[in-house]
Amino acid sequence: MQTYRDVFAVGEFRTLFAGATAGVAGSTVTMLALSTLVYAHTGSPFLAAVAYLAGFLPQALGALVLGGLADRLPPRLLLAGWEAVHACALAVLALGVLPVWGMPALLMAAGLADSVAAAARNALVADLLPGNGYVLGRSVLNIAVGAMQIAGFGGGALLLSLVGPTAAMWAGAGTAAVVAVLYRLGLRARAPRATERRSLAGARLLLGDRDLRGLLLVQWAPNGLIVGAEALYVPYAGDSAGVLFVAAAGGMLVGDAVVGRWTTPESRLRLGVPLYVLLAAPYLLFLLRPEVWMAAALVAVASFGFAGHLGTQERYLAALPERMRGQGLGLAGSGMLSAQALAASLTGALAEGVPVPVAMALAGLASLTATACLIRHLRPVTRPADRRV
Template sequence: MTPTQERGATYAQVFASREFRVLFGSFALLVSGDQVKMLALSALVYARTGSPGLSAAAYMLGFLPYIAGGTFLLSLADRVRPRALMITGELVRVATCLLLAFAGLPVWAMLVLVLATGLFSPVFGATRSALLPGLLPGDAFVLARSVLSMTAAGSQIGGLAVGGGILAVTGPAGALAVTAALSTVAALVLRAGLPDLPARGAGEGGAVRETLRVNRALLRDGKVRGLLLAQWLPVSFVTGAEAMLVPYLGGTAGVALAAASLGMAIGNLVVGRFAPPAVRERLALPLAVLAGVPLLGFALRPGLVGAALIAVLAMMGSGGYQLGLQRRFVAAVPEQVRGQAFGLASAGMMTGQAAGAALVGLVAELTAPHSAIAVTGAVTIACSLALHRSLRPEPLHRSPRPEPS
């Protein structure tokens, strides 16, 4: 069935799947726990050192291992049984949080522990993503991805507030214990609710060699490479602009950052719920461009309300365009390396967002925060147009008419 013939799925159909409800529940626990963990770690480091810089570095530390883990370990997502691998990920988080809370580690050892255990985060995330197309084929898979994206965006809005409340009541050690408890519950949910499916591929040689080999093969494939770049670049620049809201708005930046997360959720909901599959794929290019257009408004130096509105519109485009690429990406990658392909997409996105924030910060150093955000809007538009072949679905070819006899 072609995308034009395929009927759009509904969120009710997605949540009718027991296995998806299990994945959704464990993911909600994961993202909530991660917000609490990173806040608690940041507070713990600050309490030990009194250094704001080290405290901020500790908060961002969970994102850095995606570069190394995505480069060297992703083949594990296809070589290990998915339920066992996901449960292992939760138990690793439990052990990490308890060690951070109660082992009395020096600060350097705490940071090393977070970095070392974080190397496997892209593997655990890739395993979850790769399960979805098999559990929910077709358009239901795309809506399932949108649900997880909305959950992640919601955790950014509510997670910091809830995490701050837990931190205030229990202190850093208690907050880390709460995170360990959430991961324990997630492990039990996965064990009870997911079938023990076999691994997708056996692999050749060691995990590192296999990861490098498959990454090279995926990047050599023109269609896969284009879809990866389309998932990485526009959103990386938009996120880089988001990172400039704090220096631009100062103490009121939290309002605009919450608005950005809200825009991401709205984009996923509207495009996922109301656009049929074929329309959703055709919208990928204009929505990617739309993500950059509002950012140009920062050239006028808007106030808080204007900045928040721009953030909503930009992130609506950023969240919505990604949905139009998901079905095509699944179709483009071989099933036996699907986990690694999703992991590579996620690792590249995380790396790109960090690089995007750094580049926008450099432009801001040379100009000003509002100018850097406006420049980022122009770059987002330019790279979206440059990737038009990957962002736009291939035209359907009609069968030739039979010759008259």
């Protein structure tokens, strides 16, 4: 596969694409509504940051303990069933029966199971799009994430201004229900990829291999720390925070489009370090406390650097044994989300004691430090996967 047209010629990928884009839009609206609600009630940057990424915090734990289910359960049943459960959880949020602290707690509980569904979805992409098709598929899904985040933040901001956060949460619940139906009707039945029970044992094997562990850390640390800075957009910009969120999503969209479509595996390798540096360096300028329009430009430039993740994913997939593809990709994705949520919590806590722009710049410096420490793992893995695990 060489073009996006080739990727979209696969009918089941079109279903996954539609489900992923709709799900991201719904989740973005819900996250924005919850973060705004918690910040309005508490005035705490720390609690607002935790609420923004509450569902991501436990995903690494879910991948470690439950990740093997991604290979042991039929993917259509798993994906459709989870979206139905997710819709019910969001409906509980929309009903307003939980206290403020209970809303993030519910999303954290849901995040445990969400890690398994994400693993199954990523593995199915790899199955449907072999070879270079996987990078193209991940690229177009990342582009969709950026586009739907723009739509989600715009639509969420509109809903919040017109009818408040409750309507936004109902919109998220309805979207999840639609995605459940889409997966049920648009994916064909498949047998599980594996039958043995090995969630914890498989995680130990993946984390025990030095090269695989290094590739996992590259996927988790640099961009996770930057999302910690992103979680402070609301305290930094107040009512104009949506401008920064849209700029971040737009920069990521352009980066994935350019790097995913117009680079080769060799050039993606060469671009890895520069892109990870670009991801963090603009946030150092937040020490100057730029106005919102300049901050948006810096955020957009930095978010282009998220495309460095494509080359890392490609090398990681090549190193994984096929029988552990679901669990391995799930651990990578869920660990990344948990790292992002942890970084958001830490930068939010830091912002309780130092000015918000300083906390954002420190997050950028930490990301650059992580890239420097992990730079050797940006080289390709050359040993055969079957000798690793």
